[in-house]
Amino acid sequence: MFSRKDPLHRSDPIYAAAFIIPTLAVIAFIAFWPLGQTLYNSFFRFALMYPQSKVFVGVSNYGKLFHDPRFLNDLWNTIRFTIWSVGIETILGILIALMLNKEFKLRGFVRAAVLIPWAIPTVVSSQMWRWMYNDNYGIVNTLLMEFHIVKNPIVWLGFPSTSMPAIISVDVWKTTPFMILLILAGLQMIPKELYEAARIDGANAWQRFWSVTFPIIRPTLGIALIFRTLDAMRVFDIVYVMTKGAANTETISVYNQWVLFTKGFIAPYFGYGSAISVTIFLIISAFAFLYVKMMKIKLD
Amino acid sequence: MKKSVLLVLAMIAVLVFASFATTIVMTAGAVGREYQVLQQQIKVFEKENPGIKVVLMPMPNSSTDRYNLYVTYLSAGMPQPDVLMLDVIWPPAFANFLVNLNPYFSKDELKDFFPGAIRADTYNGKLVAAPWFIDAGLLYYRKDLLKKYGFEPPKTWDELIHEAQVISQKEGIKGFVWQGAAYEGLTCDFMEYVHSYGGAILNDKGQVVSDSPMVKKALQTMVDMIYKYKISPVGVTTYMEEETRHIFQNGDAVFMRNWPYCWPLLNGKDSKVAGKVGVEPLPEGTGFAGVHHSATLGGWQLGINKNSEHIAAAVKLIKFLTSPQQEAYKAINAGQNPSRLSVYNNPAIIKANPFYKSLWPVFKNAEPRPKSPIYAQISEILYTNVNAALTKQLTVDQAVAKITKQLKDLLGQ
Numbered sequence: 001m002f003s004r005k006d007p008l009h010r011s012d013p014i015y016a017a018a019f020i021i022p023t024l025a026v027i028a029f030i031a032f033w034p035l036g037q038t039l040y041n042s043f044f045r046f047a048l049m050y051p052q053s054k055v056f057v058g059v060s061n062y063g064k065l066f067h068d069p070r071f072l073n074d075l076w077n078t079i080r081f082t083i084w085s086v087g088i089e090t091i092l093g094i095l096i097a098l099m100l101n102k103e104f105k106l107r108g109f110v111r112a113a114v115l116i117p118w119a120i121p122t123v124v125s126s127q128m129w130r131w132m133y134n135d136n137y138g139i140v141n142t143l144l145m146e147f148h149i150v151k152n153p154i155v156w157l158g159f160p161s162t163s164m165p166a167i168i169s170v171d172v173w174k175t176t177p178f179m180i181l182l183i184l185a186g187l188q189m190i191p192k193e194l195y196e197a198a199r200i201d202g203a204n205a206w207q208r209f210w211s212v213t214f215p216i217i218r219p220t221l222g223i224a225l226i227f228r229t230l231d232a233m234r235v236f237d238i239v240y241v242m243t244k245g246a247a248n249t250e251t252i253s254v255y256n257q258w259v260l261f262t263k264g265f266i267a268p269y270f271g272y273g274s275a276i277s278v279t280i281f282l283i284i285s286a287f288a289f290l291y292v293k294m295m296k297i298k299l300d
Numbered sequence: 301m302k303k304s305v306l307l308v309l310a311m312i313a314v315l316v317f318a319s320f321a322t323t324i325v326m327t328a329g330a331v332g333r334e335y336q337v338l339q340q341q342i343k344v345f346e347k348e349n350p351g352i353k354v355v356l357m358p359m360p361n362s363s364t365d366r367y368n369l370y371v372t373y374l375s376a377g378m379p380q381p382d383v384l385m386l387d388v389i390w391p392p393a394f395a396n397f398l399v400n401l402n403p404y405f406s407k408d409e410l411k412d413f414f415p416g417a418i419r420a421d422t423y424n425g426k427l428v429a430a431p432w433f434i435d436a437g438l439l440y441y442r443k444d445l446l447k448k449y450g451f452e453p454p455k456t457w458d459e460l461i462h463e464a465q466v467i468s469q470k471e472g473i474k475g476f477v478w479q480g481a482a483y484e485g486l487t488c489d490f491m492e493y494v495h496s497y498g499g500a501i502l503n504d505k506g507q508v509v510s511d512s513p514m515v516k517k518a519l520q521t522m523v524d525m526i527y528k529y530k531i532s533p534v535g536v537t538t539y540m541e542e543e544t545r546h547i548f549q550n551g552d553a554v555f556m557r558n559w560p561y562c563w564p565l566l567n568g569k570d571s572k573v574a575g576k577v578g579v580e581p582l583p584e585g586t587g588f589a590g591v592h593h594s595a596t597l598g599g600w601q602l603g604i605n606k607n608s609e610h611i612a613a614a615v616k617l618i619k620f621l622t623s624p625q626q627e628a629y630k631a632i633n634a635g636q637n638p639s640r641l642s643v644y645n646n647p648a649i650i651k652a653n654p655f656y657k658s659l660w661p662v663f664k665n666a667e668p669r670p671k672s673p674i675y676a677q678i679s680e681i682l683y684t685n686v687n688a689a690l691t692k693q694l695t696v697d698q699a700v701a702k703i704t705k706q707l708k709d710l711l712g713q
Contacts, residue, residue: 048371048375049375049396134535134543135533135534135535135538136533136535136546136547136552137546152534153533153535155533155534155535155537155538157538158534158535158537158538158691159537159691159692160691160693243482243538244364244481244482244483245482246481246482246537246538246684246687246691247691247693248693257368258680261368261371261372262364262367262368262371262676262677262680263676263677265371265375265393265676266393266673266674266676267674267677
């Protein structure tokens with residue numbers, strides 16, 4: 001064993017601190033400081049234009065939130081968006097990952113190709129889809145009319161019944177590859193012997209999935225779900241580019257942007273906007289906590 | 301050894317020289333041809349003013365997005381952008397962040413600008429921006445198609461609906477395209493209908509008067525164009541300026557409501573409707589006292605960021621861009637109406653844009669939107685509820701009731 005006097009292996013709190021402190025400082029500066037600032041702002045009533053005239057109002061901004069029909073409606077929109085997009089992405093992700101885990105020709109090529117939608121910046125893909133959904137010159141309507149499925153073009157982004165599904169489809173298209181990638185990594189950790197043993201015991205394909213595959217990929221799936229749910233709950237770019245929140249597609253982040261910038265610039269709503277930001281943060285934390293508990297993920 | 305000393309000296313010389321050269325950053329729109337035209341103007345400016353470099357910063361097409369960007373720049377106290385291109389409704393909101401331009405423009409010089417634009421740019425007695433170009437809503441129509449079916453350009457909305465119905469059904473194209481997406485442009489369109497039926501949203505004293513039969517009729521007309529008369533595609537509820545222009549320029553619509561910038565583009569080499577387009581004032585309403593042809597006053601102003609480190613150079617740039625010659629150049633090449641009255645006497649610009657002369661009253665009488673530092677919120681109430689009515693989420697009565705209540709709450713009435 002190493003001697004305690006060996007300078008390379010002694011535990012030196014000063015060295016440890018010297019290496020950790022810069023990292024902590026950076027995290028504190030870019031994450032905790034703005035978060036603390038937002039929390040602090042959320043207790044005041046003021047406009048961004050007149051930061052000198054701040055009035056302390058305690059937690060009343062948070063109380064107002066629950067009487068703001070627009071916030072509640074947008075919260076419901078966000079939850080709808082999250083359930084549908086993350087649900088579809090997870091199911092598609094598992095199915096495609098299982099397929100890509102099999103041996104076949106060009107597997108490497110297909111695995112790389114699947115990642116393309118994920119590599120395109122969200123703003124670009126949202127703009128691209130906005131054009132595809134265009135009622136006059138969009139490919140979606142052209143195809144539907146070509147095959148005589150509809151007579152008149154559908155204005156996808158104009159109405160509540162179609163605009164939310166259209167937005168969800170963009171998110172599914174864009175982030176299913178991320179799900180596939182993570183689940184595939186989980187699948188590759190499963191030793192082949194386990195399947196052999198299961199087969200010998202007479203387990204059918206469904207039993208093999210539930211008793212062998214699923215328990216082993218569950219932690220990976222849990223991490224993937226946390227990432228995706230947190231992302232979906234704070235969705236901003238897709239909605240902002242495609243509809244700006246029209247046709248009842250406004251999510252809490254889009255509303256937050258409006259309150260903080262347009263409204264809170266001149267009218268005393270910047271504190272209220274900060275309260276919305278903090279609430280979004282709390283809701284997302286609650287979801288993350290729930291997942292960690294449900295999926296029995298060990299974080300340490 | 302000597303070589304390296306020379307090199308160091310040369311580098312110092314470059315650094316010293318560079319610190320004397322002034323760089324100003326200017327935000328710029330890129331709708332239609334305006335960006336390319338501005339680049340040409342900047343080249344001339346830089347030649348006339350050696351030592352000043354201008355960097356252009358293209359802005360998003362949506363005016364609402366530009367507003368949000370400016371909020372970010374200005375509230376952060378950034379020295380750049382130095383020169384800001386401002387929508388006609390913004391000066392009250394941004395007044396505290398802009399340089400007072402009164403000392404740089406003499407009273408006689410100001411008399412040459414459109415009085416409506418100068419009023420819009422003056423807040424608390426300070427001239428916070430200089431008018432750069434004027435906009436007014438116009439009705440573009442297909443001369444060839446109207447002639448083919450023996451129609452005159454419509455004078456009322458009813459005539460427009462009738463003509464659009466007949467022609468669009470026979471030709472299999474769209475009747476009338478306009479800006480119906482939930483954004484600032486819809487507020488402009490909506491105000492034109494309201495005014496044309498003799499209605500108003502706020503009266504002269506700033507009181508909310510939107511709960512009137514005229515306002516309801518105005519909104520009903522917009523809704524009926526889509527669902528009852530089917531002259532406007534349902535998609536107008538998602539269109540901004542450029543979407544409508546693409547359709548019209550592609551020969552897929554009979555009428556279009558848009559700003560003057562479309563004119564040179566519609567008559568450009570790559571346009572399918574070149575030479576077939578006419579321009580008229582927007583139609584008026586019927587059935588109420590006080591109906592009239594109305595156009596919303598639009599247009600863009602140039603202001604200077606209070607935190608700019610190069611205010612003198614920025615003033616030079618603004619004076620250059622708003623000079624009669626440059627305004628004429630811009631009018632001919634980008635189709636943007638001069639903000640100076642005298643430029644309209646220039647025969648070259650009348651030749652390029654014949655409607656400047658025939659539609660002179662439209663520009664002169666263009667109606668402003670409410671002037672208020674919280675204009676953005678007023679407008680949001682209007683376009684959100686109007687768009688909800690256009691997409692049948694609200695009935696006309698519900699939408700007008702909501703507009704009235706929300707405006708009264710906002711303005712504390």
